[in-house]
Amino acid sequence: MREQTPPAALTVIAAALKISANTLRKHFGAELAVAGSQAAAQLDLAGAHQPAAPASAATPGRPEFEPSYRQREDVKLAKADNWSDDRIARFIGVSRTTLLKHFALELEWGVDQLRMQVLRDVKAAAGKGNRAAAEMMLNLPGMIGGTSVLPVPEQESETPEVSDVPAHKVGIGKKEQARRDAQTAHQGTAWDRIVN
Template identity: 35%
Template sequence: MARPDHKPTAAQRRRVEIAAGGGMSHEGIAQALKIDPKTLRKHYAVELASGANLKRMQVLESLFSQARKGSTSAARAYLAHAPEFEPIAEPAKDEEAKPEPKLGKKEQANRDAVGAEAGTGWDDLLPKGVTPIRKTA
């Protein structure tokens, strides 16, 4: 006699989202639910794919709310997450395949020298808007 088909409940779906959001492996989630990893991937594909992002957003929203109420530890935790930005528009097709030309040693050194003083304590010694340029000859 064959096993009955797995029917996920709302509670199981929430548990999978929470586990995925916490970084648990698919094998670990399947073991905790006492199902096969293939069954997990078949019946909980949406929760595995977007559950982590959904739960992380909920945690960030909660941290932000607590930070606004004056919790400094929540503010630190919220600000510890570095933002990730994705480009909004894709580059034009003719711009995609153009690699940047390789610079010579002197040209690269000149580019690297611009703004190199920032954050070193020397940045206030140079006039603003003036960039040091080495001779290339």
């Protein structure tokens, strides 16, 4: 006859595995029977007579608030729109204290983070040839003089250049016209000083 594992040892093993003693017997019955009393003798049974505390008693109350990515982005946008902390807290659905605890970085640096994101997007668009984005870059307070796009200087000759003639009159395609326009796009702007 096989030796059985003592009930106190089952309780300790089940508590360590975070399962019930019945589940332990059901799924590990063969292993428990083989181990017998030898395994029970090796276990530290000092705490076997103390019942394990239920999981609900370890963490009473509501679980800790975990802000989502969307909530963090909403707090940044709301702060950029000059919302009060109380208004942002109501919108998110938390108390002002919870807002200040979990969204401190967004409240302090969120506006700067959004502005930097926009500046990166404007820089990328300017690098791709977007004239409006280039003008925005030149009008930034820290740029050279902060000048806007300069007016086109007066032409010395009255004959228009090839790029000034509409594409349908010259007989070139849209892509060729765009290529020609891109070669002289900086002329008459603040970029003209930098490029030349």
